[in-house]
Amino acid sequence: MxxxxxxxxxxxxxxxxxxxxxxxxxxxxxxxxxxxxxxxxxxxxxxxxxxxxxxxxxxxxxxxxxxxxxxxxAGPLREVSDWLDHYRRFWDESLDRLEDYLQALQKGDPDATPN
Incomplete structure (x- = not known):
């Protein structure tokens, strides 16, 4: 596109x-x-x-x-969705890292650091 x-x-x-x-x-x-x-x-x-x-x-x-x-x-809506997929992957990865960090904090890991 x-x-x-x-x-x-x-x-x-x-x-x-x-x-x-x-x-x-x-x-x-x-x-x-x-x-x-x-x-x-x-x-x-x-x-x-x-x-x-x-x-x-x-x-x-x-x-x-x-x-x-x-x-x-609806074809153009698919094109927009495809374009947004790159950013969706970025946010999914960022949220996964945040989840890992929060779980480490909840377990009391003193070495937990945000990625």
Whole structure:
């Protein structure tokens, strides 16, 4: 994944409204009107959020007569998860070292030192 693509995905995910839209789409395809219902904003504002999500590749919009369905495209979320895995390993290793240190302290090991 290119850094610019990752930046676009993360920027799209930074907004709570867009995250809520994605959460709703995780339940299944729905119309723009239905997506807009829980939000206290105009349809043009919702459309702007959808455009950001679409540019990031997180949703796809279709057209079926008068119905404009939206659906989740989860591939970019996998890309973000893969990128985060490196940092997840770092924190897991750090927490494992902390756990070892705390166990040594609890056992009364006078030579216990944090790693």
């Amino acid at each position: 290119t850094p610019d693509r990752l930046s676009g995905i993360l920027a799209a995910l930074a907004d709570p409204t867009r995250r809520a839209i994605l959460a709703r789409l995780a339940e299944g395809e729905t119309s723009v009107t239905e997506l807009a219902e829980p939000f206290d904003m105009s349809m043009p504002a919702v459309s702007k959020h959808l455009k950001v999500l679409e540019r990031a590749g997180l949703i796809a919009r279709g057209r079926a007569a008068q119905w404009r369905p939206c659906r989740l495209e």
